[in-house]
Amino acid sequence: MVAVARHGGFRVAARELDMSSSALSHAVAALEARLGVRLFNRTTRSVALSAEGEQFVAEVAPALAAIRAAMEHIDEHRAEPAGVLRLNLPLGAGRMILAPLVFEYMRRYPRVAVDMVTEGAMVDIVGHGFDAGVRLEEFVPPDMIAVAITRPIRSIVVGSPAYFSGRRRPKTPAELAQHRCIRRRTGNGTIYRWEFEKRGEAVAMDVPGQLILDDGDLMLQAALAGEGLAYLSDIATATSVEAGLLLPVLEDWSPQFPGLCLYYPSRRNIPARLRAFIDLVRQQAR
DSSP, X not given: OHHHHHHTSHHHHHHHHTSOHHHHHHHHHHHHHHHTXXXXXXXXSOEEEOHHHHHXXXXXXXXXXXXXXXXXXXXXXXXXXXXXXXXXXXXXXXXXXXXXXXXXXXXXXXXXXXXXXXXXXXXXXXXXXXXXEEEEGGGSOTTEEEEEOSOXXXXXXXXOHHHHTTSOOOSXXXXXXXXXXXXXXXXXXXXXXXXXXXXXXXXXEOOOOSEEESOHHHHHXXXXXXXXXXXXXXXXXXXXXXXXXXXXXXXXXXXXXXXXXXXXXXXXXXXXXXXXXXXHHHHHHO
């Protein structure tokens, strides 16, 4: 029932528990019948804890945490990592780490399954049952341990040769007002303001443009198609720039940000499956 309370519904909770929604619903109904109280208020659209359910979850949560900790202690003594490694990360980060890290991890540890959930919005990885998350270092919560995955990242403005045909390349951020830009919607629903910095002068601009996207790969495709200027990381654009398919501009205004990090709770007893992934990340970083 804790999983149902956390996800606000049976379908996602059942997926996490690897069982059917109907089986989980029957299990909760049986528990309610045994206790003689309604633990959840159900409608056709939502499932929420009742007052009695909230009290019950609050009282059993410490015991469940203790059971989970005990299971993780046992996991530490396994000769080989096993179980399910659950990671939360943005889609772009998922593309970046899939081949070099995740595939290699699965080859090394065939008894571990990897469950990657991609979403732009930050979530409480502990409360949502994840082993670890991946985000830019600046977004890692302060109470987490962070391990660098990539080098620092520069954000650059790029456009295709076709786009620049007949157009002057911008020399300053202010000149972007005369260009068609591919705008980005962030995980919290706001439109990202392009950031620039030169000799201590920092500028953040809400650039003009008809096209708004929420995924870096789609923005890259749009830029390659000549639909406008895109503001992307130098890692994401490196291959296209080297091939001459995209041309960088405003390079002297391009800011540098800390790179991607794996982050996880500050716990003494880290599950073997997560410890093995952390070790692989550190090996790859070297």
